[in-house]
Amino acid sequence: MLLSLEHLRKEYPGHKVAVNDVTLHIEAGEFVCFIGTSGSGKTTVLRMINRMLMPTSGTVLINGEDTSKLDPVKLRRKLGYVIQNIGLMPHMTIRENITLVPKLLKWSQEKRDAKAIELIKLAQLPEEFLDRYPSELSGGQQQRIGVVRAFAADQDIILMDEPFGALDPITRESLQDLVQDLQQRLGKTFIFVTHDMDEALRLATKVVIMDAGDVMQIDSPENILKHPANEFVTNLIGEERLIQARPSVTPVGQIMLKSPIYITQDQSLPTALETMHKSRVDTLLVTDANRVLRGVVDIETLNDEFNSGKTVGDIMDDKVFYVFENSVVRDTVNRILKMGYKNVPVVNKEYQLVGIVTRATLVDMVYNALWSQDEDANDQTQIGNKEANVDD
Amino acid sequence: MKGMNLGQQLVEYFSNNGMYVLQQFSRHFLISIYGVLMAAIIGVPIGIWISRSRKLSNVVIGIANVIQTVPSLAMLSIIMLGLGLGVNTVIVTVFLYSLLPIIKNTYTGMQNVNEDVLDAGKGIGMTAFQRLRFIELPLSMSVIMAGIRNALVIAIGITAIGSFVGSGGLGDIIIRGTNATDGGAIILAGALPTALMAIISDGILGFLEKRLDPSKHSN
Structure with missing residues (x-):
C-alpha cells in the first residue's frame, strides 16, 4: 500500500467540518481523482496529504510511515505538487523553475542541467x-512547466489540485493528454482534484466522489457510471453521461451472439458449402481443432476453388479482423462501423472463437441504450400505480 | 565680488572654495546615507515581520506615520535635547524619517507577492526562510528599493536643515549665504549641489528599482 488515508478529519474553528471521515487506500501506479462540488473537502484532503494542512484527527501513511512524524519540508520534496494557478516563480527562468526542488536538495549543477533538458x-x-x-x-x-516541475526530483506521488481548471477546453485536453502520457510512461501515482467529471472519468483509474466532507463513492470510472451509489452521485455524473455511458462500458462479450457459425480448417470444401447452406450464411469463420480463430472463408472463394480438392484451411483468408470479448464496446463499435465489416468474430484471451458481433447486434445495442431510459420511467409509473391501488 | 553677475559670482565661489564645497557635499551625503542605511537595516525586517500579521502592521505603520507628521525642525530640536548638538542628532532624525517609507514599502512589497507562488513554493518543500530568500525578497525588492529611494530624497532635505544643530554639510553654506549681505551666490553654492544630490540619488535608485522589477523580464 503506497498511500493510506485513515479516518482523516479536518475541522475548522467554530465546528466547521471541512472533511468528516475519509479512509482511502491507494496503490502505486493508480490515478485517483477526487471530484465533488466546491466545499466538498476534496482540496482539503489533498492538502492534508502533503501537510499543507494538519488533519484534526486521523493519519496519512506513505509506505506505512505516518507522515505526521516526518519533517513537513522533507515530506513535500518527496511529493510532486501542481496547483491550479500554476505558481511558477516569475523572477526565475523556466530552467530555474523546473530545477528548484533539485536545487533545494543540493544536486550538482550538471545534474540539474541534465534534468532541465529531460523535463x-x-x-x-x-x-x-x-x-x-x-x-x-x-x-x-x-x-506544462508546472506539471513537469512536479517530476523534477523523481517524486513517486504527484498531487494535483485542479491543475487545468483555469485553462480553455482545447488547452485542457492537450494537458490531459500530457498527464495521461506521463502516467503511463513513468508509472507514477497521481492524486488529482477536479470538478470536471469528464476529466475525472477520462484520467482516473479510481474516482473518489465527495460531498460536504464525506466520501459518497470510491470506484473505477466504469463502475461509477454503471452503479452510481446514490442520488448525489447520479446528479453529479449527469443524466446525459449515464445514458452515453451505457453502451460504452459494456464489454463486447455481453452483446455478442454466442453461437457463431464456424468450421475447422481441415474440413473439405463441400462440407463448408453444406454448413453455409444449412445456416444460411455467406461466410464462415475458420478455427483449428482447439477452436482458435484462424481465418475466414466466403462464398466467392469457395465457388472459385470448389473443385480443387483443397481443404478449408488452404483457401481461407487468414487476415481476419477480430475483437476480444472483454474489450469495451465503445472502442470497438467505431472500428467495426468504419471498416465496413458486416460481422466481426469475438475471441477470448486464448484467441478461441467465442462469439460474433453483427451489424444487427449493434442496432440492438443502440436501441437498448436509447430506449431503456423510457422503459425505466414506464416501470416506475407502473409501480406507482400499483401502490396507489393497494391504498384503495 | 562687486560688478559680477550672479553666475560669475557662483563660478568665483566654486573656484575659491571648491574643495570645501566638495567636503561638505560628501559629509552631507554620508549623513543622509547613514541615516537611511540604519533605517533600512531596522525597517526592512520590521516590514517583513509585520507583513505576517495584519494587527501588528496597523500599529507599527501608525507609529511610523506619527513620526512622519512631526515637522523636521521640531524633530531635530527634540532629538537635540537628548543627544546634544552635532552630527548624531541629524543621523537619528534622518533614521526616524526614513523608517516610514521603508517599513511601508517593505510591507506592501511582501503583501503583493502572489499567494499562489508562495503556496507552490511551500508545496514543493521550501522552508519559511527559503521562501523569504528565494521568493518574497526578490519579488518585493523593487518596491523596497522604491521606499529606500523615497527615504533618501527626504533624508537629503533633512540633512540640509540639520546644519542648524551643527552637523555641517551643504546646509552650512546655505546658512552662511542667508546671513551674508548679498549672499545669493553663496546660497546657490549650497543649494544647487543639494538639489543635484537629491536628483542624482533619485535617478540612480530609480534605475536600480527598475532593474529589480521582476515583471520587467520580457526582453
Missing part, C-alpha cells in the same frame, strides 16, 4: 524555452 522534453516544449521567463509563455505552456 522540458517531457513537457513537449522546445529547449530554447529553458532560458525564458514564465511571462513569455502562454498559460497552457506555463502549466
Whole structure:
C-alpha cells in the first residue's frame, strides 16, 4: 500500500467540518481523482496529504510511515505538487523553475542541467524555452512547466489540485493528454482534484466522489457510471453521461451472439458449402481443432476453388479482423462501423472463437441504450400505480 | 565680488572654495546615507515581520506615520535635547524619517507577492526562510528599493536643515549665504549641489528599482 488515508478529519474553528471521515487506500501506479462540488473537502484532503494542512484527527501513511512524524519540508520534496494557478516563480527562468526542488536538495549543477533538458522534453516544449521567463509563455505552456516541475526530483506521488481548471477546453485536453502520457510512461501515482467529471472519468483509474466532507463513492470510472451509489452521485455524473455511458462500458462479450457459425480448417470444401447452406450464411469463420480463430472463408472463394480438392484451411483468408470479448464496446463499435465489416468474430484471451458481433447486434445495442431510459420511467409509473391501488 | 553677475559670482565661489564645497557635499551625503542605511537595516525586517500579521502592521505603520507628521525642525530640536548638538542628532532624525517609507514599502512589497507562488513554493518543500530568500525578497525588492529611494530624497532635505544643530554639510553654506549681505551666490553654492544630490540619488535608485522589477523580464 503506497498511500493510506485513515479516518482523516479536518475541522475548522467554530465546528466547521471541512472533511468528516475519509479512509482511502491507494496503490502505486493508480490515478485517483477526487471530484465533488466546491466545499466538498476534496482540496482539503489533498492538502492534508502533503501537510499543507494538519488533519484534526486521523493519519496519512506513505509506505506505512505516518507522515505526521516526518519533517513537513522533507515530506513535500518527496511529493510532486501542481496547483491550479500554476505558481511558477516569475523572477526565475523556466530552467530555474523546473530545477528548484533539485536545487533545494543540493544536486550538482550538471545534474540539474541534465534534468532541465529531460523535463522540458517531457513537457513537449522546445529547449530554447529553458532560458525564458514564465511571462513569455502562454498559460497552457506555463502549466506544462508546472506539471513537469512536479517530476523534477523523481517524486513517486504527484498531487494535483485542479491543475487545468483555469485553462480553455482545447488547452485542457492537450494537458490531459500530457498527464495521461506521463502516467503511463513513468508509472507514477497521481492524486488529482477536479470538478470536471469528464476529466475525472477520462484520467482516473479510481474516482473518489465527495460531498460536504464525506466520501459518497470510491470506484473505477466504469463502475461509477454503471452503479452510481446514490442520488448525489447520479446528479453529479449527469443524466446525459449515464445514458452515453451505457453502451460504452459494456464489454463486447455481453452483446455478442454466442453461437457463431464456424468450421475447422481441415474440413473439405463441400462440407463448408453444406454448413453455409444449412445456416444460411455467406461466410464462415475458420478455427483449428482447439477452436482458435484462424481465418475466414466466403462464398466467392469457395465457388472459385470448389473443385480443387483443397481443404478449408488452404483457401481461407487468414487476415481476419477480430475483437476480444472483454474489450469495451465503445472502442470497438467505431472500428467495426468504419471498416465496413458486416460481422466481426469475438475471441477470448486464448484467441478461441467465442462469439460474433453483427451489424444487427449493434442496432440492438443502440436501441437498448436509447430506449431503456423510457422503459425505466414506464416501470416506475407502473409501480406507482400499483401502490396507489393497494391504498384503495 | 562687486560688478559680477550672479553666475560669475557662483563660478568665483566654486573656484575659491571648491574643495570645501566638495567636503561638505560628501559629509552631507554620508549623513543622509547613514541615516537611511540604519533605517533600512531596522525597517526592512520590521516590514517583513509585520507583513505576517495584519494587527501588528496597523500599529507599527501608525507609529511610523506619527513620526512622519512631526515637522523636521521640531524633530531635530527634540532629538537635540537628548543627544546634544552635532552630527548624531541629524543621523537619528534622518533614521526616524526614513523608517516610514521603508517599513511601508517593505510591507506592501511582501503583501503583493502572489499567494499562489508562495503556496507552490511551500508545496514543493521550501522552508519559511527559503521562501523569504528565494521568493518574497526578490519579488518585493523593487518596491523596497522604491521606499529606500523615497527615504533618501527626504533624508537629503533633512540633512540640509540639520546644519542648524551643527552637523555641517551643504546646509552650512546655505546658512552662511542667508546671513551674508548679498549672499545669493553663496546660497546657490549650497543649494544647487543639494538639489543635484537629491536628483542624482533619485535617478540612480530609480534605475536600480527598475532593474529589480521582476515583471520587467520580457526582453
